[in-house]
Amino acid sequence: MIKCHLSRVLGERKLKISDVARDTGINRGTLTRMYHETLVRIDLETISRLCEYLSISVGELLEYQKSENNL
Amino acid sequence: MIKCHLSRVLGERKLKISDVARDTGINRGTLTRMYHETLVRIDLETISRLCEYLSISVGELLEYQKSENNL
């Protein structure tokens, strides 16, 4: 599975979802889904803007984790 | 922008798009778009299967590059 670290990054920096939405133009609903990891599909443009805005790499935002449970 | 390194990885390993499609179950059209970097949106499940199959991290597959030209 793919783990999204948006909540951790925002928490560390004390940023709110609404801050990111306002500053990046990314839809707040999309950010909410990423935050709660209910996201299924994502625009590369969204990943790009988040990496730019947060100054992180794709790997710091999205991480592959071998799933023990499912599959 | 987000750079997709699928073509490089497949090239290095001499893997064909059809190999990956067959082995991972990922739609061949989607892999073709990734290969030619015309992909716009992607399922996290697709990223997950590619990382699993190719034994690479998300960061090795997708890389953020500060765009000099556009934006």
Place this chain on the structure above:
DNA sequence: TAAAAATGATCTTCTGTAGAGCAAATTAGG
């Protein structure tokens, strides 16, 4: 040289993000 496999392109279907709106919850002031 012929058969098989791989690839690129196109079309339809269907899922999910984008975008907007609303209500509840949290925060900030007075």
Place this chain on the structure above:
DNA sequence: CCTAATTTGCTCTACAGAAGATCATTTTTA
């Protein structure tokens, strides 16, 4: 406290693009 403003979660519609299938062309292989 009480109220106003901000943030957040949820829902709905519209649109975009991946999934899946098909076909023609190119490449591979036997």
